[in-house]
Amino acid sequence: MRFQSVIRFAVLLLLTASFGQASEPVPAAHKFVRASGDQLVVGEAGESVWLRGVALKPGNSAQENEKRFRELAELGVNTIRLPFSYRHFYDPETPDIIKAGAWNTIDEYLALARQHGMWVILQNLSIEGWQPVPVIGVPFDYSIWSDAGLQERYVGLWRKIAERYRHEPRIAGYSLFFEPITAAGSEQWGKLAQRTVDAIREVDTNHALFIERIYGINAERREISGIDLAPDDAFITVEDDNLVYEFYYFERDEYTHQFASWRADTQLERVYPDPDWIIDYQESSGFEISLPFDRNYLEFYLARQLEFGESHNVPMSIWGFGAMHTCFIEDRGGLRWLTDSLDLISQSKVHWTLWGYYDERFFAGKHDDVRPLLRAALAAGHTKN
Numbered sequence: 001m002r003f004q005s006v007i008r009f010a011v012l013l014l015l016t017a018s019f020g021q022a023s024e025p026v027p028a029a030h031k032f033v034r035a036s037g038d039q040l041v042v043g044e045a046g047e048s049v050w051l052r053g054v055a056l057k058p059g060n061s062a063q064e065n066e067k068r069f070r071e072l073a074e075l076g077v078n079t080i081r082l083p084f085s086y087r088h089f090y091d092p093e094t095p096d097i098i099k100a101g102a103w104n105t106i107d108e109y110l111a112l113a114r115q116h117g118m119w120v121i122l123q124n125l126s127i128e129g130w131q132p133v134p135v136i137g138v139p140f141d142y143s144i145w146s147d148a149g150l151q152e153r154y155v156g157l158w159r160k161i162a163e164r165y166r167h168e169p170r171i172a173g174y175s176l177f178f179e180p181i182t183a184a185g186s187e188q189w190g191k192l193a194q195r196t197v198d199a200i201r202e203v204d205t206n207h208a209l210f211i212e213r214i215y216g217i218n219a220e221r222r223e224i225s226g227i228d229l230a231p232d233d234a235f236i237t238v239e240d241d242n243l244v245y246e247f248y249y250f251e252r253d254e255y256t257h258q259f260a261s262w263r264a265d266t267q268l269e270r271v272y273p274d275p276d277w278i279i280d281y282q283e284s285s286g287f288e289i290s291l292p293f294d295r296n297y298l299e300f301y302l303a304r305q306l307e308f309g310e311s312h313n314v315p316m317s318i319w320g321f322g323a324m325h326t327c328f329i330e331d332r333g334g335l336r337w338l339t340d341s342l343d344l345i346s347q348s349k350v351h352w353t354l355w356g357y358y359d360e361r362f363f364a365g366k367h368d369d370v371r372p373l374l375r376a377a378l379a380a381g382h383t384k385n
Helices: 002-023 062-075 104-116 148-165 187-201 295-312 334-347 370-379
Strands: 034-036 039-042 047-049 052-055 079-085 119-126 171-175 208-212 243-248 274-282 288-293 316-320 351-354
Touching: 052 370, 062 104, 062 370, 079 104, 079 351, 104 119, 119 148, 148 171, 148 187, 187 208, 208 316, 243 295, 274 295, 288 295, 295 316, 295 334, 334 370
Parallel strands: 052 079, 052 351, 079 119, 119 171, 171 208, 208 243, 243 316, 316 351
Antiparallel strands: 034 039, 039 047, 274 288
16 A cells, blocks of 8 residues: 555656646747848847857856946847856766756856846857867867767767757857867768757757857868868858858967967967068968958958858858957057957858957957947947847
């Protein structure tokens, strides 16, 4: 009798849990930002929306985060990009165990986004088995392309994230992989991207997925080889109808990252514009062009990336652009570079997030001359949600 009572109680709990899940309010699909042709839209009428904002790493306290969100909302920001590391979720020694508190920062950002009428993009910035950035004393790591276990962890983490936030319309989308550079050909990223998209779609059909272009193949970055990829080679295509293709716009690295402490290859003073610095731009396709480092070069490079969106009728996004604080001293032209970049970007059909607004290594948000420029760019076509 006691056993039967226990069974009846267990069944009741299961039914209650199932009923609770079934009755959980699910936002209508039109509540989510979604791709429609070369635009992003939201709402029943499919109103066009332009995602414009900043990438924002967590501050030192909840109070600091709230203050930053409030300041950015007053500036006109409608999108916050939250970069994260796999280490926020698991340790390599125990990859199947999600850390306690792993979701806290995302949940905090979402609460602040609701409060201030913003969207959040989740960006996977640090991936296990992946280190493509020239960092002094740190070896490159391309092992994810050959290690099936690392790929399973990567795909599995995105599936967990998507399952948890599948009904969250404050999330504009998921940026899947930071700066892909393959160990062999571009198909390595294409296959892994498709697997990741398929895994996410098993649990989340609502959110846009941001697919970044490739910056090199055969374990060699374009900045090191001096050879870029043509747009149709750099942007891999994935089967899905809710995608945004993205790239970074730190043009050029030698200027925007001059004297970066972690970069041995950018320890030379540069100025903008510089008519004497001729950029010999080359692509693996054989395309070549030589331009001085000025607005014309910036316009050329931006337009070259956006060719993919035009030819494939898909939305395009700049996940990060900006210049380090070393560009804003000793008449090196940082403010002029930012003015030209923001102007060109604002004239283009592209979504964007500025990198390093509160990062002292870049031009900080405290820079008095930056805020008016940014406010004007944010107001151009800005959509409050």
